[in-house]
Amino acid sequence: MRHYLFIIAAAMLTTGCGTISNTPAQDLAYERVEKCRGVSNNVIFQRIESDGRVWVEMRNGTAGYDEWRQCMDKAARDQAANGGKR
Helix, strand or coil: CHHHHHHHHHHHHHHHHHCCCCCHHHHHHHHHHHHCCCCCCCEEEEEECCCCCEEEEECCCCCCHHHHHHHHHHHHHHHHHCCCCC
């Protein structure tokens, strides 16, 4: 009986993970990150929080961060001017 309960629980977890989607804020943040991906090799994308906050890791100090931040700010302004639509 335990074996069957384990299989059912595993199936529910697997199914549940497949149905989780991004928040609208995450979708917009992913779009901004993608637009600014090639700006600096020193800014390494880590993750995006559900509220759209982007986490990055820096390599070689802060070289390239200002350019990347400017790109992200411009992408956010473009999204806002577009009504938050892609």
